[in-house]
Amino acid sequence: MTNEMNPDEKFMKEAIRLSRQAVEKGNEPFGAVLVKDGEIVYANENQIYSLSDPTFHAESGLLRRFCAETQITDLSGYTLYSSCEPCFMCSGAMVWTKLGRLVYAASDIDLCEIIGEQGCNCSRIVFDHSGHRPDVTAGVLREESVDILKSYFSGHAKG
Numbered sequence: 207m208t209n210e211m212n213p214d215e216k217f218m219k220e221a222i223r224l225s226r227q228a229v230e231k232g233n234e235p236f237g238a239v240l241v242k243d244g245e246i247v248y249a250n251e252n253q254i255y256s257l258s259d260p261t262f263h264a265e266s267g268l269l270r271r272f273c274a275e276t277q278i279t280d281l282s283g284y285t286l287y288s289s290c291e292p293c294f295m296c297s298g299a300m301v302w303t304k305l306g307r308l309v310y311a312a313s314d315i316d317l318c319e320i321i322g323e324q325g326c327n328c329s330r331i332v333f334d335h336s337g338h339r340p341d342v343t344a345g346v347l348r349e350e351s352v353d354i355l356k357s358y359f360s361g362h363a364k365g
C-alpha cells in the first residue's frame with residue numbers, strides 16, 4: 207500500500223523534475239536518470255549553456271560522466287529514463303554503452319512540432335541501424351513533459 211506508482215512513472219517523474227531544474231539553471235528542459243535494480247544510480251540534466259558544451263544533453267552527459275566516474279562501460283543491466291526521446295547523438299551513446307533499456311516521455315516528433323521543425327523517430331532509426339538495440343518504452347508521462355517543452359520553447363529558441 208505504500209507505493210502504488212508504476213516504477214516507470216516514478217523514475218520518469220524524477221527525470222521530468224530534472225528537466226525543470228535545468229531551466230532554473232539556464233539550460234534547456236531535458237532530464238535523465240539511470241536506474242539499476244530499482245534504484246537511481248545517476249542523474250543528469252541538460253547543461254549545454256552552463257557548460258558551453260552543445261553536446262552536453264541530459265542523456266549523453268549522463269552516460270559520459272557515469273562511465274568515467276565508475277569505470278563501468280557496459281550498461282546492459284541498466285535502464286535510462288529520459289524526459290524526451292534521445293537525439294541521434296544520444297541514441298548513439300546508448301549503442302556504445304550497450305544500454306539495456308530506454309524509457310522516454312515526449313517523442314522527438316512532439317518536440318519538433320513545438321519548435322516548428324520536422325521530427326522523426328530518431329532513436330529507432332539509430333537503433334535499427336546499429337549492432338545494439340536497447341528495449342524501448344515510449345510515452346511514459348508524455349503529456350507532463352510536452353507541457354514543459356511547450357512552456358519553455360514558446361519563449362526560447364532551440365540551442
Ligand SMILES: [Zn+2]
Binds near residue numbers: 263293296
Ligand atoms: Zn541528445
